[in-house]
Amino acid sequence: MITLRIRHKTTYRFCQQVSLLPHRLMLRPRESRDLRLLSSNVAVTPAAVVTWAHDVYGNSVAIVTFSTMTDILVIDSVAEIQLNAAPWPVFDIAGSAIYYPFRYSDDEWTDLGALAFQQYPDLGGQLQSWARAFVRSNPTDTLSLLKDLSTGVAERIHYQSREVEGTQSPTQTLDRGWGSCRDFAVLFAEAARSLGFGTRIVSGYLYNPDQDRVGSEGTGSTHAWAEVYVPGAGWITFDPTNRSVGGFNLIPVAVVRDIRQAMPVAGSFVGMTYAFQGMWVEVQVTS
DSSP states (O other): OOOOOOEEEEEEEEEEEEEEEEEOOOOOOOOOOEEEEEEEEEESOEEEEEEEOOOOOOOOEEEEOOOOOEEEEEEEEEEEEEEOOOSSOOOOOOGGGGGEEEEEEHHHHHHHGGGGGGSSSSOHHHHHHHOOOOOSSEEEEHHHHHHHHHHHHHHHSOOOOOOSSSSHHHHHHHHHHHOHHHHHHHHHHHHHHTTTOOEEEEEEEEEOSSSSTTOOTEEEEEEEEEEETTTTTEEEETTTTTTTEOOOOOOEEEEEESGGGGOOOOOOOEEEGGEEEEEEEEEEEOO
């Protein structure tokens, strides 16, 4: 077990006073058996009203409303957690799902819903053909297939950080041969879905004390990965960016169907179009 402190500070600057519309924040770490939240605080400048709710996935979402005009917006989130995930997890997969292909139960299929269907067009079947190349035999070992698929993403795609908003489609990532961690996560998730797996995308933080992980600057950073539902084992974590299985160094904030649903800070302002000067993000994950 390790105790970690996560600071995520976002600063927006404007060249003149603007009116801020409500902002949506997803910054509070997601509690689970492996993650205990010790404290969490979000400070906002200028003064604002912060209300909390849970979205359809059970993620903690804060809505921030403002009453004054300003030329700066600072959102400073600090959380302390205890992380107790195993570095080498053993997955107790149900006998019915040890080999792929397998069939989810009727209840599982209903509850997985849209998480089991591709979210991006694959009109030529490019993604599905690429994913099916990892199916070594019929039947084949389920966990080995998923590990091979995750490793295959890292072998096919060159990591490249991107500061611009948005995520590439899986076929764009395959065609370009490069992408950020969120592109890796989306490609893996959509490939798994094309094979019939229920899959969700996870946004959060990467703890990287040895600075040996891809997609991190310093001891930690924001990060994206995916989880696949396998009967018996439940949701299994795959980080294709780092070719890893399990979440011993991952701190989830949000699980979603589509990466666009997991933006840490989202909002807008009313003012002149040239008023916006820039945004700065600082993330620190320390023990």
